[in-house]
Structure formats: C-alpha cells, structure tokens
Amino acid sequence: MDTPHRPLKKICVVGGGTAGWIAAALMAEHFKGLQCEIELVESDEIGTIGVGESTVPPFLQLLTKLGVDEAAFIRETQASFKLGIEFRDWSRKGERYFHPFGVIGAPVDISEFYQVWLKARRHGLDRPLQDFAPASVMAREGRFMLPFKAPRTPLAGASYALHVDARRVAQFLRRFAEARGVVRTEGLVEGVDRRPNGFVRGLRLRSGKVVEADFFIDCTGFRALLLGKAMGVGYTDWSQWLLCDRAVAVQTENVGPAPPYTVAHAQDYGWRWRIPLQHRAGNGYVFSSAHLSDDEATATLLAQVEGRPVVDPMTVPFKTGVRDRIWSGNVLALGLASGFIEPLESTAIHLIYRGMDFFFRYLPNADCDPALADEYNRRMIADYEEIRDFIILHYCLTQRDDTAFWRACRDMVLPSELSARIALFRANGTLAEGLDALFRSASWQSVMDGMGVMPRSWHPLVERINFAGLAQRMDQAADLLARVVADQPTHADFIRSHCAAPYE
Structure with missing residues (x-):
C-alpha cells in the first residue's frame, strides 16, 4: 500500500543568531509557492556567540540563492573582502605562509x-x-x-569570501526572512513535549504559549536543547586531536586600511585571529585551557591587538566534536548545536549553509523517513570530518617544540x-x-x-x-x-x- 503523501506544513526554527536566520531565510526562499509555515522562536535574553566573523567562498552562493545583492549586503554588514588566510609562526617562529582562495x-x-x-x-x-x-x-x-x-x-x-559582522548578518537575514513571511516568536523554551513515536511535538515557552510543528531545526547553540537534551543524541569528542577548548574575543578600532585577508598568528598555547571589517576589527585567542588560564589568554590577546578595544573581552568555552547524528526523528541541528570545529579556516557559517543545502536535498515528508536522515547524517558528518582533518593538518606538521602545547600537537597520533x-x-x-x-x-x-x-x-x-x-x-x-x-x-x-x- 502506498504511504499517504503528507508534506511538512510547519517548520519551527528554535534559536536565532546566524544559524537560525540563515535557516529561516533559505526556507523562506526555497518554499515559495508551498503551503509551509516557518516560525522562529528566540529570546532576546539569550545572547549569541558571534565571535566568528569570517567566511569561505561558498558563502557567496548563499547570497546568490537568496537573490541578495552582494554590494548591498557588504554595506549593511560592514563587510570587507577576504582572499585567504595568512598563517604566522605555525611551522617555526618567524615563518609565514598564505592559504589562498582559487587556483x-x-x-x-x-x-x-x-x-x-x-x-x-x-x-x-x-x-x-x-x-x-x-x-x-x-x-x-x-x-x-x-x-x-x-x-x-x-x-x-x-576566488574570494567576506569578513562580516555576525550580528549584522543575523539582523540582515532576519529582515529578509520576515519580509517573506517568517514569523518570529519571542520566548524562552522551558519544556519540550514528545510524541509517542519519540518525535518532538512542541515547545512550551515561559509565557505559557505552546509552539507545535511537524519539523524542528535546533539552533540553540552548545546547549543543543532539542537534539541533545530532548532527543538524547550523543556527542563525539575530538579533543584528542584539537587541543584548544576556549577562546577569548574582543573587537577593536581599525588601525590603517583593512587588508583583504584574515591573519591566524600562532601563539605559545594556540593561535590568535585578526579579522578586519570596514569600521573595526575582530580579534581572538583560541587556546588550550590545559596550558593557559583565561586571565593569561586575555592579557596575551590585549597586549597584541592593534587598535583600542571597543568592547570588553568575552571568553567562550567549547568542545570540539560533532553530534553522533545531526538529524534525528523530526529534529535537525545547525550551527553549534550540531558540532563545533575551531574557526581556524572560517568554516562555521559554511557548515550552517551546507546543513541547509543537504536538508533541501533530502527534504522529508511529515513522517521523516529514516533513510533520508541516515544519508543526511552520512554526508554532513563526512563534511565535519574533512574539515577536522584539514584543521589538524595545520597543527600536526609543526616543527615547533618551544612549548608543551606545540610538542603535543607535533607528536599526536593522527x-x-x-x-x-x-x-x-x-x-x-x-x-x-x-x-x-x-x-x-x-x-x-x-x-x-x-x-x-x-x-x-x-x-x-x-x-x-x-x-x-x-x-x-x-x-x-x-x-x-x-x-x-x-x-x-x-x-x-x-x-x-x-x-x-x-x-x-
């Protein structure tokens, strides 16, 4: 007997930020002409991480798919152009090399x-x-x-990519999505209701409102409120290969014209980024807490940044790895909820876009056939593993032996x-x-x-x-x-x- 065709009638995005609003904007564009409601639930009480402000060339495909004018987007997000990444002191102190985009x-x-x-x-x-x-x-x-x-x-x-202001990207995409019918609901999620088959039925908000949907996209950051907490999907930890587990970030005034590339400057216990935008620069120190304290990392970063800080430094703990399944039942995770790889090659936004690209490729009906989820998970986890290995490459080939951190990177089992x-x-x-x-x-x-x-x-x-x-x-x-x-x-x-x- 044929299974009845039951298309998705409503999708709920849980969490905003870059991940949530990329998801909402893409669905608003892709689902034109379909009877599918899109609702995004987020709370102004929960801040977004927003330390990653650099992209890779496929990001421009996202703008093209949305029909967004690139120059207008650059103006509104105070973006600059990025031709690649300059790496300093990675092989040996005093040496530098460039990873370009294109041929x-x-x-x-x-x-x-x-x-x-x-x-x-x-x-x-x-x-x-x-x-x-x-x-x-x-x-x-x-x-x-x-x-x-x-x-x-x-x-x-x-080829080229962009340096962007992550907060302004989310604002831009929110305006885009809401103009195309996406409904934003302000509220904190206090509970998750499940169906008898294990699927998520709805969200219980602090206001008392219940938001139900056929499918949910979890953009709740490291909390992974739906995929991790409600669905119980585990996490594969990759910290035996990627030793850094914290970052301290700060924004500074620009000093001189913004160069068209990111700088990744190796430090004693990690590396420091500099991402130049039109009106300011993003800076951060990604480091290993086993070798360095938060206060020491902050002091090191502030001693090296160019320009006056315009905000207080922010420390972000993280665990490198990926969910055992990124799509389970009727829940799919994006962004930090699905996994995290340190931003050395600026892949965070790419993985969000890639996650939505595969979602459209394996778009389910309301029954969420597990064969579609299985293939989605295979492809997405392969992407995470490819990027993981490419990031490890930068560490494991080092010839530095001046600190315990670099000796551990050099000697790891790959x-x-x-x-x-x-x-x-x-x-x-x-x-x-x-x-x-x-x-x-x-x-x-x-x-x-x-x-x-x-x-x-x-x-x-x-x-x-x-x-x-x-x-x-x-x-x-x-x-x-x-x-x-x-x-x-x-x-x-x-x-x-x-x-x-x-x-x-």
Whole structure:
C-alpha cells in the first residue's frame, strides 16, 4: 500500500543568531509557492556567540540563492573582502605562509600546475608556489578586484569570501526572512513535549504559549536543547586531536586600511585571529585551557591587538566534536548545536549553509523517513570530518617544540585517513580528494608547502613535458601576474568605490 503523501506544513526554527536566520531565510526562499509555515522562536535574553566573523567562498552562493545583492549586503554588514588566510609562526617562529582562495597557476599539458612546479624547482625555478596564485599576490599587495570582472587575465582564477559582522548578518537575514513571511516568536523554551513515536511535538515557552510543528531545526547553540537534551543524541569528542577548548574575543578600532585577508598568528598555547571589517576589527585567542588560564589568554590577546578595544573581552568555552547524528526523528541541528570545529579556516557559517543545502536535498515528508536522515547524517558528518582533518593538518606538521602545547600537537597520533593523506602527498604530491570536498587540491598544497612538506618526487606524467626553457616561461608568468595585480585598486579604494558602509 502506498504511504499517504503528507508534506511538512510547519517548520519551527528554535534559536536565532546566524544559524537560525540563515535557516529561516533559505526556507523562506526555497518554499515559495508551498503551503509551509516557518516560525522562529528566540529570546532576546539569550545572547549569541558571534565571535566568528569570517567566511569561505561558498558563502557567496548563499547570497546568490537568496537573490541578495552582494554590494548591498557588504554595506549593511560592514563587510570587507577576504582572499585567504595568512598563517604566522605555525611551522617555526618567524615563518609565514598564505592559504589562498582559487587556483594556483594553470595546468600544463595534462598535469596540474603544482606537479609542474615541483619539477621546475629542480630545473632552476626560484619562485615560491604562491607567486602563481592570483589571490595570494593580490593579498600580499593589498589590492583587490572581483575575479569575474577580470576575464582573460591571470586574476580570473582567484576566488574570494567576506569578513562580516555576525550580528549584522543575523539582523540582515532576519529582515529578509520576515519580509517573506517568517514569523518570529519571542520566548524562552522551558519544556519540550514528545510524541509517542519519540518525535518532538512542541515547545512550551515561559509565557505559557505552546509552539507545535511537524519539523524542528535546533539552533540553540552548545546547549543543543532539542537534539541533545530532548532527543538524547550523543556527542563525539575530538579533543584528542584539537587541543584548544576556549577562546577569548574582543573587537577593536581599525588601525590603517583593512587588508583583504584574515591573519591566524600562532601563539605559545594556540593561535590568535585578526579579522578586519570596514569600521573595526575582530580579534581572538583560541587556546588550550590545559596550558593557559583565561586571565593569561586575555592579557596575551590585549597586549597584541592593534587598535583600542571597543568592547570588553568575552571568553567562550567549547568542545570540539560533532553530534553522533545531526538529524534525528523530526529534529535537525545547525550551527553549534550540531558540532563545533575551531574557526581556524572560517568554516562555521559554511557548515550552517551546507546543513541547509543537504536538508533541501533530502527534504522529508511529515513522517521523516529514516533513510533520508541516515544519508543526511552520512554526508554532513563526512563534511565535519574533512574539515577536522584539514584543521589538524595545520597543527600536526609543526616543527615547533618551544612549548608543551606545540610538542603535543607535533607528536599526536593522527586520524587514520589524515595520516594516509599525508603519506600519499609525501610520495609525489598526489592528493586523495573526497566527495564534493570543501578544501580542494590548492588548499592542501598551500598548507603542506607552508608547513614545509615537500614531496619526494612528482607525478610520472610530468615527464611528458619538455622542460627546456619552462622555468623561464614560468618566471615570466609570475611577473605578468604581479604586473596585473599592481594595476588593480587597493582593497580600501575598491570598497570605497563600490560598497562602502556608512559610519554610524
């Protein structure tokens, strides 16, 4: 007998902030023409974390799917452009490297550029890898141009993301969602009612109101009020690989023009971020509480920040890991409620967007067929594990031994898949790429190279290429890229001309 088609008639988002309002805004756009009510329950009494203010390039796909004008969004969120991340003192003190967005060089014959670069170094090429990455060269020179505005130039292969004010992002998306019919209910959740089959029936608010729905999206942060507390879904702890478990954050006035990249500066017991926005900068110290106290971390951060603090420092404890299931029954978690990986590669907002993308892909009826949830969980947990391994890579390859923290990072036993990836890369620069991975070959190559990992050889098919004069031609290509970048506006001038945010 066919199962009756019972589409979702109402979805309740529990919790606001970036996660809640991304979910609400995307559903408001995707469910146009469907009879599906969306209600978001949040309380002004509960603050949001909001320390992550940096994104990765897929964030721009979110704006496109919403039909949001990028320049208007940048103005309203006081955003700046991000071409990648500069890492300081990670391999050794005094060394730095850059992880760019977009391509590095162009394929030669049937070989990718990195493989050709490996052999060219043996034939007299004296150019670092990032001299061939358009995003790296623009970042180094403090210049910016939208890659799609520079077709048929070396800049076309660059990519970019945004530095954003997380609080303003949530406000922007709230206005967007409410204008499209999302209902916001102010209230604190005091209880959760369950159905006989274990599904959540509704929320009991302190006001006495009961909010019922067919499906619930848990955006209640680390509390995981629905998925963790009500549904009893466990948490897999990854702290044996990622030792940092706290962050202290502070906002400061800008000093000089905002550079078009994030800075991740390794410290004695973790690392410090600097994220430049148009009118201020976000700063933080992610650290291990086993090695450093909150007061010591705060003092270290305040001694290093540039510019006057405009708020008091805020300390955020966290546990790195992921829920055993991110979707259980008729509850799906987003953001901190689903898991947490420290913000070294700015992936928090990406995982929210990714979680909604998969939700639409495996959208259930009211019966929430467990086969859909199973596939959702497989794909999302694979994403978390991919990002986890990429973050561990930054730590485990260190050559620092100046503190107990860095010695523990260097000596840890790695997840088996990451260990195999590194061994494969050391052989001849080959990479095992996952299904629909966030971090592609250029990202792994940049971090491996930046951390001092040089393959023993190169891929054998590079031998097809005639290397006579190739090193000279590669030098000329790098010089051309540098000249094209020099002709672009500075990052500050580009923002001033296209998307400057008004001072308030």
